[in-house]
Amino acid sequence: MKIYTYYEDINFKVQNPLVNIWKKSWENQGFEAIVLGRADAEEHDFYGEFVSRLEKLHLDIIEKPIQPYGMSCYLRWLAYANTLDSNSFVSDYDVINVKLPSNQSLPNRLMFYDNCCPCFASGTSKLFMQFCFDILNISERNLIDLKNKKIEPWYHDQEFIVNNENEFKNLDYVTMDNRDPMQRLIQQYEHKNPFIENNSKVLHFSHGSIGHAKENFPELKDENSDELRVSLINDALK
Numbered sequence: 001m002k003i004y005t006y007y008e009d010i011n012f013k014v015q016n017p018l019v020n021i022w023k024k025s026w027e028n029q030g031f032e033a034i035v036l037g038r039a040d041a042e043e044h045d046f047y048g049e050f051v052s053r054l055e056k057l058h059l060d061i062i063e064k065p066i067q068p069y070g071m072s073c074y075l076r077w078l079a080y081a082n083t084l085d086s087n088s089f090v091s092d093y094d095v096i097n098v099k100l101p102s103n104q105s106l107p108n109r110l111m112f113y114d115n116c117c118p119c120f121a122s123g124t125s126k127l128f129m130q131f132c133f134d135i136l137n138i139s140e141r142n143l144i145d146l147k148n149k150k151i152e153p154w155y156h157d158q159e160f161i162v163n164n165e166n167e168f169k170n171l172d173y174v175t176m177d178n179r180d181p182m183q184r185l186i187q188q189y190e191h192k193n194p195f196i197e198n199n200s201k202v203l204h205f206s207h208g209s210i211g212h213a214k215e216n217f218p219e220l221k222d223e224n225s226d227e228l229r230v231s232l233i234n235d236a237l238k
Helices: 014-027 038-042 047-063 068-083 125-142 143-148 157-163 165-169 193-200 207-216 225-236
Strands: 002-006 032-036 088-091 095-097 108-114 117-123 174-176 186-188 201-204
Touching: 002 014, 002 068, 002 117, 002 157, 014 032, 014 095, 032 068, 038 047, 038 068, 047 068, 047 088, 047 095, 047 186, 068 125, 068 157, 095 193, 108 125, 117 125, 117 157, 117 201, 125 157, 143 225, 207 225
Parallel strands: 002 032, 002 088, 108 174, 186 201
Antiparallel strands: 088 117, 095 201, 108 117
């Protein structure tokens, strides 16, 4: 079974170590882990129109140009649409496989495994392409309402899902796992949480989870957040 992630050099610290750890964690459980990049999105015929409409939407809604990180959040979906040859998992590269085996059965729908957070999903090329279309069409249709919400400080893919949730979750090709977080396939990392340590199969080492660890554990508060994230991931994989 395949899993894909998307990587662009956007001047974030320790990106390369995270990508390498991500790849190793999934390969150790029998997955074929594949790293895509901007070139995989640029190869798609829809790339130019996709970027142009996204730039206009962000400027209309936020009144500021979209930054490289935000654009990369959107372009990953087009890269998946351009590349996937089968129903596959896709994830952020801080979504780490602790003990999920590769013999998984995937739904024939676009599946988001962490409710409105798009960090871990599965689908086919066709489904990811439809998602790209709907990002644009739904946002453009709801433009006035989105502007009135005064969304800050950006409008990325997660903000798209959150701020258009009622319409998005009712699309006939989408499923969102909105169960209690502890019942989902993926959990947010929680430092020294026994359930997380003993039962989780897939962990999301998000910026928020690292910040929470530093706030609640005095011995971590002076650690560099980027280096701490790598260290905590390595500890979880031991």
